[in-house]
Amino acid sequence: MTIYQNLEGNDGSFTFRTVVLLLGVAVIGSNAFLISPILSDISHSLGASVAQVAWAVSAYGGSTAMAGLFLTGLAQRLEYRLTLQLAGCVLAASILASGLATHYVVLVLAQSLAGLGAGVMLPTLYSMTAIIAPKGRESATLGKVITGWSLAMVAGVPLSAFVSDLLSWRYAYYLVFLMASLATLGFSRLPAGDRSVSGGSTTLVQALAIPKAKPALMISFLYMVSFYGTYTFLGSQVQQGLDRTATYAGFAVLAYGLGFGLAGMGGNLLDTWTPQKLIKPVLLAIASIYLGFLILAQQYWSLVLGCILWGIVNQIGLNCLVSILTQLDERQRVRLMGVYSAVAYGGTMVAGITFGWLYQLGKFPMLLLTAAVLCVTAFLISVWLSSGFTRPGYPPR
Numbered sequence: 001m002t003i004y005q006n007l008e009g010n011d012g013s014f015t016f017r018t019v020v021l022l023l024g025v026a027v028i029g030s031n032a033f034l035i036s037p038i039l040s041d042i043s044h045s046l047g048a049s050v051a052q053v054a055w056a057v058s059a060y061g062g063s064t065a066m067a068g069l070f071l072t073g074l075a076q077r078l079e080y081r082l083t084l085q086l087a088g089c090v091l092a093a094s095i096l097a098s099g100l101a102t103h104y105v106v107l108v109l110a111q112s113l114a115g116l117g118a119g120v121m122l123p124t125l126y127s128m129t130a131i132i133a134p135k136g137r138e139s140a141t142l143g144k145v146i147t148g149w150s151l152a153m154v155a156g157v158p159l160s161a162f163v164s165d166l167l168s169w170r171y172a173y174y175l176v177f178l179m180a181s182l183a184t185l186g187f188s189r190l191p192a193g194d195r196s197v198s199g200g201s202t203t204l205v206q207a208l209a210i211p212k213a214k215p216a217l218m219i220s221f222l223y224m225v226s227f228y229g230t231y232t233f234l235g236s237q238v239q240q241g242l243d244r245t246a247t248y249a250g251f252a253v254l255a256y257g258l259g260f261g262l263a264g265m266g267g268n269l270l271d272t273w274t275p276q277k278l279i280k281p282v283l284l285a286i287a288s289i290y291l292g293f294l295i296l297a298q299q300y301w302s303l304v305l306g307c308i309l310w311g312i313v314n315q316i317g318l319n320c321l322v323s324i325l326t327q328l329d330e331r332q333r334v335r336l337m338g339v340y341s342a343v344a345y346g347g348t349m350v351a352g353i354t355f356g357w358l359y360q361l362g363k364f365p366m367l368l369l370t371a372a373v374l375c376v377t378a379f380l381i382s383v384w385l386s387s388g389f390t391r392p393g394y395p396p397r
Contacts, residue, residue: 017132018144020186024088024125025148027180028118031095031111032060033152034160034172041169048104055104056111058349063112065345067119072338075124079192080131080334083124088184091117095180099173123337130326130333131191138326139275143263143319150261150315154254207335210328215385217343220321222378223283224347226371227314229355230290231256234307237364242300255304259311263319275320275327280382282317287375289313290368297364 035042035057043053075083094114101107125145133141160172208214234256235249242248289310296306325336358366 015132016186017190018129018141020183020190021125021129021132021145022148022151023179023183023186024084024121025145026151027091027095027148027176027183028122029149029152030160030176030179031091031114031118032057034176038161038164038169038172041164042104042107045169046101046104046107052104053107056098056108059108060111060115060118061345061348063115064119064122065115065342067116068123068338068341068345071116071120072123072334074120075127075334080124080128081187081190081192084121084128084187084190085184087117087121087124088180088187089117090114091121092177092180092184095173096177099170099177119338119341122341123334126322126337126340127326127334128190130330139319139323142323142326143315146315146318146322147261150257150311153257154261158250158254207329207332207339210332210336212385213325213328213336213339215381216321216324216328217339219279219283219378219381219385220325220340221343221347222374222381223286223317223321224344225351225354226286226290226374226378227351228348229351229358230293230367230371232352232355233359233364233367236359237297238300238303241297241364242303244300248300252300252304252307255307256311256314259308260315261311262308263312263315275323276386278316279320279324280379280386282313282320283375283379283382285313286310286317287372287379290372290375293368294365297368 035053039053043049046053074086078086091114094110094117097110098107098114101110126142129142129145130138160175163175164172234252238244238249238252289306293303293306293310296302322337322340325340326333328336355367355370358370
């Protein structure tokens, strides 16, 4: 029995396979978040403006969204494991090219290619979770895998920023490249995923035609816009609204990441209550948190405590949404995850534009009220949807 087999548990706990998937998510998140703290360093090194270097962020997000929509059929034709290995190689090579870039255009092109790898890899990672999870513990396993986003925020990005200060911004990308390489090697120990692709390739149109798919994706879109719109301006509230330094803003983000990671340990809750049933109170809870921030955001330490709670509830909400989509149709799971990925990154772009305009009009309180309204709207859609939600092996609830 190999060390890998020894690590294959059957209770939804952390196993070698879940750690590999978690690391893959962390790589995607680290590359997405990395450029923000080292933006000025890259700009100075490449002799480009901050705005020009920031195009790399848009290139990565846009490519990720497009790949999620149009390239996820690869997993159905090539099997999940091989798709992850190929996408991992593309992502790792692109991250290395980003670190070696000598002109901002090269960086933008490298991040565009990285987005293609990430856009295929992320929905396949989520879909693979349903394959490796013990029966009845799918949500618990997924909850652990998506803590990779927390790992990226709490460890990956701060560590990369430290490496950038100590050595160079290039070494920050080299560090993420190393993580990507390790994840890609780990993918070889995953199952092929044959039983999830046995029905052959499906199309994007077929995936969207699945009953309840469009409303579920609409809930996801509203959820993501509310989150990204608020999260984007959290640092501005700390620095401008509370007159604190960037270090304090970073600590607030860290508090959110810690709460997000902490909730990853409680995925059994979803397997007990089902994500279809839990999503409704979770959406109301998140809306209440946004309204609560109207008071909590007036003082720094109450804001930090609110961020921890926000991270906990947001992780549960994300787990619910992904679980619901993966359970709609096993044969088209990876396609749905690709659309979800595109919706998530689309929500980022929409939030950046609309919430930026709202921030100019009414500052942080306006954003909080808007986010709460979006979550309540998502809640109303979920109530309408609930009669049609089913969990495999269970009657409608």
